[in-house]
Amino acid sequence: MFRVPRTSLAVLLSLSLAGTAAAQPKPTGADRTVRAIRDSAGFKVAVATLDREHERIVADTITLTEIPAPPFKEKVRAEAYLALLKSHGLSVVEMDAEGNVMGLRRGTAAAGQPLVVIAAHLDTVFPEETNVKVRREGTKLFAPGVGDDTHSLAVLLGYIRALDAGKIRTKRDILFVGNVGEEGPGDLRGVRYIFTKGKYKDRIAAFFSMDGTSAERVTYGAVGSRRYRVTFKGPGGHSYGAFGIVNPMGAMAKAVSDFNMIQVPTKPRTTYAASVVGGGTSVNSIPDAIWVEVDMRSEGAPELAQLDAKFQQIVKDAVAAENAARSTRVGSVTAEVKLIGDRPTGSTRLDAEIVQVTEAAVRAAGYTPVLGASSTDSNMPISLGIPAVTIGSGGSGGRAHAVDEWIDVAKPESLKGMQVGLSALLAMAGV
Amino acid sequence: MFRVPRTSLAVLLSLSLAGTAAAQPKPTGADRTVRAIRDSAGFKVAVATLDREHERIVADTITLTEIPAPPFKEKVRAEAYLALLKSHGLSVVEMDAEGNVMGLRRGTAAAGQPLVVIAAHLDTVFPEETNVKVRREGTKLFAPGVGDDTHSLAVLLGYIRALDAGKIRTKRDILFVGNVGEEGPGDLRGVRYIFTKGKYKDRIAAFFSMDGTSAERVTYGAVGSRRYRVTFKGPGGHSYGAFGIVNPMGAMAKAVSDFNMIQVPTKPRTTYAASVVGGGTSVNSIPDAIWVEVDMRSEGAPELAQLDAKFQQIVKDAVAAENAARSTRVGSVTAEVKLIGDRPTGSTRLDAEIVQVTEAAVRAAGYTPVLGASSTDSNMPISLGIPAVTIGSGGSGGRAHAVDEWIDVAKPESLKGMQVGLSALLAMAGV
Numbered sequence: 001m002f003r004v005p006r007t008s009l010a011v012l013l014s015l016s017l018a019g020t021a022a023a024q025p026k027p028t029g030a031d032r033t034v035r036a037i038r039d040s041a042g043f044k045v046a047v048a049t050l051d052r053e054h055e056r057i058v059a060d061t062i063t064l065t066e067i068p069a070p071p072f073k074e075k076v077r078a079e080a081y082l083a084l085l086k087s088h089g090l091s092v093v094e095m096d097a098e099g100n101v102m103g104l105r106r107g108t109a110a111a112g113q114p115l116v117v118i119a120a121h122l123d124t125v126f127p128e129e130t131n132v133k134v135r136r137e138g139t140k141l142f143a144p145g146v147g148d149d150t151h152s153l154a155v156l157l158g159y160i161r162a163l164d165a166g167k168i169r170t171k172r173d174i175l176f177v178g179n180v181g182e183e184g185p186g187d188l189r190g191v192r193y194i195f196t197k198g199k200y201k202d203r204i205a206a207f208f209s210m211d212g213t214s215a216e217r218v219t220y221g222a223v224g225s226r227r228y229r230v231t232f233k234g235p236g237g238h239s240y241g242a243f244g245i246v247n248p249m250g251a252m253a254k255a256v257s258d259f260n261m262i263q264v265p266t267k268p269r270t271t272y273a274a275s276v277v278g279g280g281t282s283v284n285s286i287p288d289a290i291w292v293e294v295d296m297r298s299e300g301a302p303e304l305a306q307l308d309a310k311f312q313q314i315v316k317d318a319v320a321a322e323n324a325a326r327s328t329r330v331g332s333v334t335a336e337v338k339l340i341g342d343r344p345t346g347s348t349r350l351d352a353e354i355v356q357v358t359e360a361a362v363r364a365a366g367y368t369p370v371l372g373a374s375s376t377d378s379n380m381p382i383s384l385g386i387p388a389v390t391i392g393s394g395g396s397g398g399r400a401h402a403v404d405e406w407i408d409v410a411k412p413e414s415l416k417g418m419q420v421g422l423s424a425l426l427a428m429a430g431v
Numbered sequence: 432m433f434r435v436p437r438t439s440l441a442v443l444l445s446l447s448l449a450g451t452a453a454a455q456p457k458p459t460g461a462d463r464t465v466r467a468i469r470d471s472a473g474f475k476v477a478v479a480t481l482d483r484e485h486e487r488i489v490a491d492t493i494t495l496t497e498i499p500a501p502p503f504k505e506k507v508r509a510e511a512y513l514a515l516l517k518s519h520g521l522s523v524v525e526m527d528a529e530g531n532v533m534g535l536r537r538g539t540a541a542a543g544q545p546l547v548v549i550a551a552h553l554d555t556v557f558p559e560e561t562n563v564k565v566r567r568e569g570t571k572l573f574a575p576g577v578g579d580d581t582h583s584l585a586v587l588l589g590y591i592r593a594l595d596a597g598k599i600r601t602k603r604d605i606l607f608v609g610n611v612g613e614e615g616p617g618d619l620r621g622v623r624y625i626f627t628k629g630k631y632k633d634r635i636a637a638f639f640s641m642d643g644t645s646a647e648r649v650t651y652g653a654v655g656s657r658r659y660r661v662t663f664k665g666p667g668g669h670s671y672g673a674f675g676i677v678n679p680m681g682a683m684a685k686a687v688s689d690f691n692m693i694q695v696p697t698k699p700r701t702t703y704a705a706s707v708v709g710g711g712t713s714v715n716s717i718p719d720a721i722w723v724e725v726d727m728r729s730e731g732a733p734e735l736a737q738l739d740a741k742f743q744q745i746v747k748d749a750v751a752a753e754n755a756a757r758s759t760r761v762g763s764v765t766a767e768v769k770l771i772g773d774r775p776t777g778s779t780r781l782d783a784e785i786v787q788v789t790e791a792a793v794r795a796a797g798y799t800p801v802l803g804a805s806s807t808d809s810n811m812p813i814s815l816g817i818p819a820v821t822i823g824s825g826g827s828g829g830r831a832h833a834v835d836e837w838i839d840v841a842k843p844e845s846l847k848g849m850q851v852g853l854s855a856l857l858a859m860a861g862v
Contacts, residue, residue, distance in 0.1 A: 276713065401673070
């Protein structure tokens with residue numbers, strides 16, 4: 001997950017509202033809905049439960065964070081989460097064929113009617129051997145994956161207990177999901193399965209992805225991404241004896257170096273990174289293959305396409321430059337460009353109910369909504385026209401995707417933040 | 432191993448000799464010594480034995496090639512070779528503390544007198560998972576490591592059998608060695624041990640390294656090398672969320688790209704290669720560490736030092752460029768430059784007996800000696816002032832250090848080539 005505020009839009013919205021109501025925005029229908037939910041006796045009991053059980057949510061966060069869950073290796077964590085979902089008394093708790101785990105909290109509507117999904121992802125970006133031991137310093141928890149997205153998994157369990165304690169019956173069923181494959185190489189395989197093959201695929205009326213901590217964010221835009229693994233191949237040979245022949249390392253280095261100099265627009269936000277690299281036989285050999293992975297993203301489809309085209313040209317040019325600079329007598333350098341990730345760009349309409357109630361839920365909790373676009377599990381429903389937003393689990397955090405990732409679970413902010421998701425969820429499920 | 436002919440020198444020598452003896456070089460003392468050895472009845476029986484047992488040498492080559500022996504993981508092959516040495520009836524067959532295996536063929540001199548070593552190296556450049564199955568096509572054998580240096584191991588065994596069959600008693604003891612650590616990361620650890628700590632260290636009067644196939648080569652020069660592993664570190668972070676921060680991949684790519692453009696002298700031969708690279712967390716993360724290994728070599732010490740200095744500056748500049756190009760707000764890119772290989776430059780004197788008799792042995796077999804410099808196990812004795820040359824096992828081969836490495840074991844050339852090493856060895860051991 002990640003998003004960056006489309007600040008300009010938020011500012012424009014708040015300015016225009018300020019103009020009509022003397023710095024006090026006029027409540028919308030969504031605001032009234034959320035207000036009614038928050039004022040209900042059941043919601044108050046639910047919040048009191050989250051308050052009382054704060055340390056339990058922290059403990060669950062630590063337990064789950066310390067189970068490694070690299071892309072495609074989420075199974076152990078998934079089974080642990082499945083067991084937790086089962087212990088929370090949901091009606092149909094299961095793991096699907098892709099490895100997602102889920103449990104249904106039945107609403108008052110007849111079985112088989114449209115439902116609302118709230119999901120957190122099981123996977124982290126970190127390889128299996130990463131030290132995932134959580135270090136706690138006061139209210140801060142430090143560990144790879146702790147905020148992206150393990151804390152959210154724990155918060156969803158807190159929601160189930162809170163709803164049960166508050167005896168809150170929703171109209172629609174709510175499906176609680178811990179899904180696989182959100183990060184990098186997973187390429188949204190978890191939600192892709194849920195929306196295209198899973199048993200609930202035709203029943204999903206609205207989708208919340210809870211990803212990261214920020215309580216202010218309302219990610220309605222899907223940042224598109226294209227990811228490639230480029231393998232540069234050459235003849236290889238002895239570093240001394242074969243000196244003078246082409247080296248695929250040279251093509252890789254020039255390609256990455258030139259890629260690294262591309263200027264991208266800040267609006268729509270467009271980014272790139274060369275992220276993972278490998279190859280070579282031994283220090284005294286000219287390598288026969290070097291591969292590198294790159295990530296490109298944009299809020300704008302044309303900008304992403306343009307960046308992609310530049311990248312393709314850079315790879316071609318780097319190969320040509322290496323073949324021109326050194327001897328090809330025993331073979332040339334070639335590049336195989338393999339698409340390993342392709343996420344659609346798109347957005348949920350700003351006037352869609354899910355965006356409206358989530359913004360209202362953010363405001364009701366005392367925050368200013370920050371609307372934005374990102375690359376998250378919501379990209380999948382958004383690309384299918386299903387209303388979806390990505391929200392945060394509350395509290396704060398930083399350094400996602402870095403080994404020094406952290407979250408702050410100080411109770412006041414956490415509790416305030418958790419009410420955003422809970423009230424938005426109830427607004428969409430109906431009470 | 433590898434060497435490239437110092438052609439100019441060979442040409443100059445032959446021209447000057449040509450000038451004094453009307454295109455027919457005058458036989459030297461060494462030529463007479465080698466001639467006498469070749470003409471002896473014992474040597475003829477020895478050669479007949481090599482001839483008869485040709486397929487046994489090929490079979491041993493295949494057997495040993497198919498035992499993987501990456502740097503630091505030579506043990507299984509070493510034990511197999513130890514067993515073969517034992518079965519050849521040498522007097523003291525053992526593995527030393529470094530993992531070298533060796534056996535002594537006693538001479539007629541009193542025990543403990545100076546001896547001659549002939550060694551082939553056990554290790555290959557290829558990682559453990561490399562397919563080392565030998566593919567035979569007629570007289571050609573294809574497999575990683577087959578010629579560098581596994582065939583030599585089999586030829587040494589052939590020599591022992593041939594000497595025994597010819598009932599050849601040398602004056603000096605001959606130590607037959609299969610040593611570890613010649614390639615890349617091994618950094619000559621095998622011979623370093625033999626010459627600085629091994630039980631024979633104070634007795635070695637002359638050293639032959641048999642490495643590669645060429646029967647014409649007389650490698651008397653030690654190509655120096657410096658090898659580094661550079662680790663570029665940075666803060667790392669989310670590829671989208673943290674876009675704009677420094678990326679160690681950028682510094683690595685610029686460093687390799689600039690390194691790749693260095694112009695080096697062809698005389699003294701000077702080479703470089705970026706050879707192995709790795710790092711990164713996942714495709715959607717800006718990496719926090721990228722490492723790359725480089726190899727630099729030269730026949731000339733000042734040229735090597737100059738190349739090294741350029742490399743160090745390039746690394747510094749690449750780090751500075753990355754830190755200038757992107758934000759360092761969460762941390763800067765740094766580079767840790769670690770020396771992982773350092774082999775001395777030097778040479779055995781051209782008028783040394785070992786060079787003279789080896790040249791004579793090459794000529795006596797019908798070849799033109801190609802004198803040259805290389806980076807081989809001989810670098811170690813050469814740096815200690817002990818007479819040493821690196822020779823070939825006979826036959827031909829190519830693509831050393833590449834997975835399509837091959838040798839041609841066609842009998843006539845192989846047999847002709849094997850007599851070079853055998854007669855030079857006998858000349859140095861004394862008969």
